[in-house]
Amino acid sequence: MMKQSMMAMIFTLMTMITAMTATAATLEEQLASYRTQGAGTFDPKAGQTLWTTSHGTDPEVGEKVCTACHLNDPRKPGKHRKTGKIIEPMAVSVNPQRFTDPEKVEKWFLRNCRQVMGRECTPQEKGDVLSYLGGL
């Protein structure tokens, strides 16, 4: 009996570890792919700076900054400025679903970088932001 429950526990633990590494691996893969595109080491601090830097104010939309919709604390849910739709937290620690779909990641970096900064983000910038959001 003892042996059986021990086995079950070990099995559960192993499953959990595998699951955790699987998630981590996806974010790692994402970062690795940015490195192959020419990025260097990623800096969560730089990512945070990017996250909170304002790029001026658009007369139609308002202030051009990530936190206008995503909030200063990425562990909290944000809100679409115009439609009011809730945006689930960006921090991987509270929302493990984040950055598990590379296509979705690229789609939103493309849209939001152009929206906020008026240009596409470099692989370095994307990696910095992801390491910031992944390490919270």
Place this chain on the structure above:
Amino acid sequence: MTQTTPTNIIVWDWPTRLFHWLLVATFGIAFATSGDDPLLRVHLWSGFLFFGLIVFRIVWGFIGTRYARFSDFVASPAHVIAHIIGVLHRRPQRFLGHNPAGGWAILLLLGLGFLLALFGFLVLGGQEGYGLFAGLLTFAQGHQAMEIHEAICFSMLALIGIHWAGVIVESFLHRENLVAAMFHGRKRVENVAPSPNSVPTHAKLAIVIALGALVTPTVFLLSMDSKPLWANNPGLKITHTWEVACGECHLPFSPSLLPSRSWEALLAGEEDHFGDILALKPETKEALRQSFTGHSAEDEPTEAAYQINHSVQKNQTPQRISDTPYWRKKHRNIDVETWKNKDMGKARCDGCHADAKEGIFDDRAITWHAPFNAQSKQSPENGR
């Protein structure tokens, strides 16, 4: 003319009298509550009762008491003309029951009433998607049925006018109160041997039929209410691409809420989608185009699709659903504060319409109504 002792006999039996005044009441209520929205329910109830009454009266016209029968009051055209000439000479023949002209008015009123209810059922099925003919008619067909429904109603109003004129003229010429007679049922009899005219035994049977005619539609309506169509309706088609591409920022509005030229314009203007850059991939754009092709306001059979499409001028291309005249008309009584409510807002149809995502917009799926006495305010322009 020598007179024997005048006596009073029951001419209008009580089922006929009851029928008459209930028909007046239901017609009046239905007329006062015509149109849709909150009063539609009252309109339907009175309409169903009205239909049941008409069915009863037709049956009663065959098995009722003497003066209630069609055989008593449906006269030949020659008699009708003769009677009208008599009225013009102020010397019409007196009839205990309906006179020849009045008899035809009754027959026409019953016939039109039957058709009125029948077309009402068609409107209900076509425009609101429930009742006997739900799912059998498109909204456009329901709309045509409504025009006929209204035409029949106004024909009936004209006939009622003639009916009143007849009642007044004959009351005056024969010096009797015909309106009162329809309440107590008695009329004066001169030199005619009074024949007993009580409700015969088979009246019971007829009353059962009458009850059935009243109760059946009532039960029918109740059963419809317990299972509104929208609750089981899978709704209009939304593709996966549409749901994801639109639904990540707002309710994935049904393509049926704008004409296809509007969706085309939105695709063309995706670099400035109300201030947002969509940066759509060419294949996503194409998939979105596929999603609205054949499913736009001009294509879908729902009320919202039909009304929005018909409210927009052909040379106009609104890019917001809330810019279409029909939408504005329907939401004109909602004040600014209500729009600011966190669950509402113009991008949040589902804040009030439980079936918004399915694109149905059934009246019964509305969970919040503007108060009746709300001031008619022009909704503020959307800030971009």
